[in-house]
Amino acid sequence: MLLDRGRIMQKKMQKSSKKLNNAGMSLIEVLVAVIILALVTGPILSSFVSALKYNSKAKEKQRVTTAAQSIMEGFKAYDIEELCWQFNGVHPFMVVAGTGSFAETPISDHVLDGVIAADGIFDTSIMTAPTGEQVFVPAPDNRYEFVLQNIAFESALFDARVTVAPHVAADGLAGVQTITEMETMNGYLDAVYKQSAGTDAAMYAQVLAEVLDELNDKDEIYEYELENLDKDKISVTKETYINITTSGGVDKVTVECRYYYTVTDYPYFDEEGLEDTFSLPEEGMPTDYLSVPVTTVYDNTNTASNGAKLEDVYCYYYPSYGNVDGTRIGSDTIYINNSTGVARNVYLVKQVNTSLSNGQLFTCESSYMPDIIGSGSINLYHNLYENLASPGSAVGTVDLSGVNSVTELVGSGSAVLLYDVQVAVYEPGAAAAGFTATPLLVLEGSMNDK
Numbered sequence: 001m002l003l004d005r006g007r008i009m010q011k012k013m014q015k016s017s018k019k020l021n022n023a024g025m026s027l028i029e030v031l032v033a034v035i036i037l038a039l040v041t042g043p044i045l046s047s048f049v050s051a052l053k054y055n056s057k058a059k060e061k062q063r064v065t066t067a068a069q070s071i072m073e074g075f076k077a078y079d080i081e082e083l084c085w086q087f088n089g090v091h092p093f094m095v096v097a098g099t100g101s102f103a104e105t106p107i108s109d110h111v112l113d114g115v116i117a118a119d120g121i122f123d124t125s126i127m128t129a130p131t132g133e134q135v136f137v138p139a140p141d142n143r144y145e146f147v148l149q150n151i152a153f154e155s156a157l158f159d160a161r162v163t164v165a166p167h168v169a170a171d172g173l174a175g176v177q178t179i180t181e182m183e184t185m186n187g188y189l190d191a192v193y194k195q196s197a198g199t200d201a202a203m204y205a206q207v208l209a210e211v212l213d214e215l216n217d218k219d220e221i222y223e224y225e226l227e228n229l230d231k232d233k234i235s236v237t238k239e240t241y242i243n244i245t246t247s248g249g250v251d252k253v254t255v256e257c258r259y260y261y262t263v264t265d266y267p268y269f270d271e272e273g274l275e276d277t278f279s280l281p282e283e284g285m286p287t288d289y290l291s292v293p294v295t296t297v298y299d300n301t302n303t304a305s306n307g308a309k310l311e312d313v314y315c316y317y318y319p320s321y322g323n324v325d326g327t328r329i330g331s332d333t334i335y336i337n338n339s340t341g342v343a344r345n346v347y348l349v350k351q352v353n354t355s356l357s358n359g360q361l362f363t364c365e366s367s368y369m370p371d372i373i374g375s376g377s378i379n380l381y382h383n384l385y386e387n388l389a390s391p392g393s394a395v396g397t398v399d400l401s402g403v404n405s406v407t408e409l410v411g412s413g414s415a416v417l418l419y420d421v422q423v424a425v426y427e428p429g430a431a432a433a434g435f436t437a438t439p440l441l442v443l444e445g446s447m448n449d450k
Contacts, residue, residue, distance in 0.1 A: 338376030
């Protein structure tokens with residue numbers, strides 16, 4: 001029995017010895033584990049650092065881009081004269097919102113498009129007149145340069161250089177155009193009418209709809225769509241009436257546009273399937289026309305007692321050239337009726353149809369033949385003899401009757417209608433150093449001179 005107990009104790013001691021006999025990991029195994037860990041975590045840490053750097057750069061680029069766009073949009077809100085006044089300290093600087101300081105750096109000999117322009121832009125744009133007052137004098141080359149220092153944007157500061165120059169189109173034509181200079185208009189005393197650019201097209205479409213309805217009412221066999229109409233059988237003419245009246249000390253000026261149309265021998269099928277024709281207006285019926293609602297452009301009913309009396313009448317209209325963009329209008333007649341017994345100055349001004357290319361406009365102007373018919377005493381100032389696409393080129397025949405014609409308007413001059421704008425954004429301090437550093441971003445755009 002004692003022997004068995006000894007053996008049992010010996011076995012328990014052997015088992016306990018086996019459990020405690022753990023030598024652990026060797027140094028080599030630890031080193032291998034460390035190396036593996038380094039190989040795995042190294043690229044991950046490197047990617048993390050690179051991502052941080054990329055995000056930082058992307059954020060900075062986005063900040064600079066947004067700042068440049070903000071400057072560009074700010075410039076577009078003003079015309080050149082307003083900008084020059086702001087940069088000469090007369091008005092508060094409003095081009096860019098922010099808390100930083102804004103300044104204009106006078107640069108007489110600046111570099112633009114790689115050329116040194118010694119025109120003293122900032123010395124001549126705003127000048128002191130002999131009376132001591134500051135006056136605006138446009139730059140001789142219509143080029144301007146504006147400098148902004150310490151622009152505060154999203155907790156960062158930037159300098160910026162903005163260059164403005166006349167736009168040059170792909171066809172080589174510059175943004176400088178000849179424009180009509182008018183007498184200063186007085187909204188209290190003058191009548192001003194401005195025709196909507198799309199009036200002719202809209203009214204012509206209504207005429208086609210009227211003819212289509214008539215055709216579908218008569219034809220018993222087919223139902224026609226607009227594209228089925230034979231436009232060669234439809235004739236449309238335009239008449240504009242400018243009426244100047246007075247009664248009991250009240251002066252009024254109204255304008256009405258009428259679009260007369262005729263249809264000649266238009267074929268259709270009757271209920272028996274036989275072909276017949278119809279014409280408009282039908283025999284014995286009045287002339288068919290559609291009218292733009294009469295527009296009252298002057299009425300001093302409520303202001304006559306204050307001494308307001310009609311002086312001049314201004315009419316800005318779009319010529320009806322004929323077949324333009326599918327709008328076929330055969331003739332353009334303008335009636336000017338003055339029944340006041342007092343001579344009136346009437347300014348009749350053709351406007352440029354911007355939907356036409358310069359070549360199309362030139363062709364239309366070359367063949368445009370309006371009729372201007374007046375009654376009463378009228379001194380007419382107009383640009384009917386001017387080719388809007390190419391001043392000095394020939395125009396079609398102009399028939400003037402019943403008016404004292406003045407072939408030239410008050411005057412004409414050249415003006416830049418479209419500018420190219422370049423905004424270059426720099427690190428702060430670049431302006432003081434003369435912008436010798438590389439810009440952070442250059443943004444190109446354009447602006448109209450309002």
